[in-house]
Amino acid sequence: MIRPKQDCIREKKKMKMKKKVERSTQTPKTSGELKDAGSIPQELKMEILLRLPAKSLVRVVSASKLFVPIIRRRDLINSFLTQSLTRPRFLFTLSNRNRQVITLPKIKSRRKGITCFFGYDPINHQYKVLCMTQLSAYYLHHNKHVAAGEHQVLTLGAREKWRMIECSVPHCPGTDGECVNGVVYYGACTGKDMNELVLVSFDVRSEEFGSIRFLGDVEKSRLFCLTLINYQGKVAIADGGSFVGYDLWILEDAKKHEWSKIHAWHKYFDHKNLFVIGITCSHEIIFAPMYFDRPFYVTYYNVKGNSIRSVEIEGIEDRGYRRNRDIGFPIDLCRIWTFSDHAENIMPL
Structure with a gap:
């Protein structure tokens, strides 16, 4: 049985609306995940940054303002230098x-x-x-x-x-x-x-x-x-x-x-x-x-x-x-x- 052309058009519109709804429901989840990423303890962030070479940290400062206050912290700078002096x-x-x-x-x-x-x-x-x-x-x-x-x-x-x-x-x-x-x-x-x-x-x-x-x-x-x-x-x-x-x-x-x-x-x-x-x-x-x-x-x-x-x-x-x-x-x-x-x-x- 061949369905009328109008029914096919209605079904395509429903599919598009369904996709839009799915995208809208995913948006709060993504923003929530970003919020959780920002709540990572400072000590853990510093430990991660200390594993990077100096050139990578310079790139991080240029690419993300979020990490600038952390990388410019005196204790991180001192820890990085102390770590570098050991090798x-x-x-x-x-x-x-x-x-x-x-x-x-x-x-x-x-x-x-x-x-x-x-x-x-x-x-x-x-x-x-x-x-x-x-x-x-x-x-x-x-x-x-x-x-x-x-x-x-x-x-x-x-x-x-x-x-x-x-x-x-x-x-x-x-x-x-x-x-x-x-x-x-x-x-x-x-x-x-x-x-x-x-x-x-x-x-x-x-x-x-x-x-x-x-x-x-x-x-x-x-x-x-x-x-x-x-x-x-x-x-x-x-x-x-x-x-x-x-x-x-x-x-x-x-x-x-x-x-x-x-x-x-x-x-x-x-x-x-x-x-x-x-x-x-x-x-x-x-x-x-x-x-x-x-x-x-x-x-x-x-x-x-x-x-x-x-x-x-x-x-x-x-x-x-x-x-x-x-x-x-x-x-x-x-x-x-x-x-x-x-x-x-x-x-x-």
């Missing part, structure tokens, strides 16, 4: 590669020489930049050291300008800085004729300077060759090179100017231009070359066993390195900085 990684920076930078306010000074150090205050959770300027005489005469002046500080993220501060230790900085437990350390010359080597300390929180006397027979000419590292929560100064080995001076007590010393030598170091870059939790000293080459190795030296182990690092891509070789330039034009204790941090600057 430090290597960071390699090549001199001819693009880097992500933060543009700082322009420093107002007529002096040509500018030296900056970067530090972190773990009490107030603030990043600060210490800047000092030097007269052009320092650059015109290589052997003449001139005390820095116009010491300025900038607090990142506070929308502040450079602030002038007083320095009670006239000195000429000569090494890179190392921030350990809220204090920035760097090697410098001081004294009447800038002939005395000291370790300058800058407390990031109080913005006060101090100086610690060097021990041992470190020559003034070696100042610019010294390397500062974090030796298990203490600042250490590394000096030396091929054939003679390396001395590692560890600051045990800043107030009493007390140091301890570790000497590292192995025939492996001969004919190699290596620099101390860090220390492992098992007291192995980490070495890396100053200039990029293939193959690229990171070397571990065991002090107690006087043993060496080298690890080849693969995957470092640098077009500038290949261009230098293609056109016949020496490969040492490609400077590489190796950091052994890189940790991710989601604290906004």
Whole structure:
């Protein structure tokens, strides 16, 4: 039996109405589920977020405003950093590669020489930049050291300008800085004729300077060759090179100017231009070359066993390195900085 055309039309309309009713009844259920998702305990949300890498958390902040207050919480930021510090990684920076930078306010000074150090205050959770300027005489005469002046500080993220501060230790900085437990350390010359080597300390929180006397027979000419590292929560100064080995001076007590010393030598170091870059939790000293080459190795030296182990690092891509070789330039034009204790941090600057 063939049904009339009108009956078929009525049946199709009923089916459409039925679907609309089903959709309308599902809407309250969906909104209820979303409401339940928003009632997830904060502790559970934080535990889930702590399992994500830093890049994923940045994407979450960009995609969902719901999680922004949680990700910006101080306890989550601290927990993420603490967790990241338990598994430090290597960071390699090549001199001819693009880097992500933060543009700082322009420093107002007529002096040509500018030296900056970067530090972190773990009490107030603030990043600060210490800047000092030097007269052009320092650059015109290589052997003449001139005390820095116009010491300025900038607090990142506070929308502040450079602030002038007083320095009670006239000195000429000569090494890179190392921030350990809220204090920035760097090697410098001081004294009447800038002939005395000291370790300058800058407390990031109080913005006060101090100086610690060097021990041992470190020559003034070696100042610019010294390397500062974090030796298990203490600042250490590394000096030396091929054939003679390396001395590692560890600051045990800043107030009493007390140091301890570790000497590292192995025939492996001969004919190699290596620099101390860090220390492992098992007291192995980490070495890396100053200039990029293939193959690229990171070397571990065991002090107690006087043993060496080298690890080849693969995957470092640098077009500038290949261009230098293609056109016949020496490969040492490609400077590489190796950091052994890189940790991710989601604290906004």
